[in-house]
Amino acid sequence: MGLPFSEPGFRLPEVTLVGLPSSSIGYLAWRGLTDSERLAVNYRAYSLQLEYLQLVLDDLQALGLGRGPGQLTEQLTFTRTQLQGLVANLRSLLEALAQPLPTLGEPLDSEAYGSSDFERKLRGYIVCREYARWIKRTLRDLTLLSNSFPA
DSSP, rough: OOTTTSTTOOOSSSSSTTTOOOOOOHHHHTTOOOHHHHHHHHHHHHHHHHHHHHHHHHHHHHOOSSTTTTTTHHHHHHHHHHHHHHHHHHHHHHHHHTTTOOOOOOOOOOGGGGGOOOHHHHHHHHHHHHHHHHHHHHHHHHHHHHHHSSE
């Protein structure tokens, strides 16, 4: 994404995007989720992440950044493909438990594409940061779920 985002040790204060689910949840609230709620929250979060990742890929193309083998565009495209598989698996688990799929709403509209270059870079950073946080939370969620559904 370029400077300042590519600087080693770059950190951004807690800035969020409206519509992008945060992985942050209090411990007792997290621990109190049912198996179905846990799956539904993950399904919703990753379904929305797919939309945001596509926007980031579109932003990279518009900015002319991250092209070439091993570059950000290739990595995010791979991540998005893997995420589509995860969403499909979460959907299958919810359906197997006879649970309704959560409502996603419309987090983005076409105006999101018309942002400034800096806003696009900032958005890309936040989307990637939140995705990494969700992966950590999902690992904890799936660990708890594995106790409920032993192999």
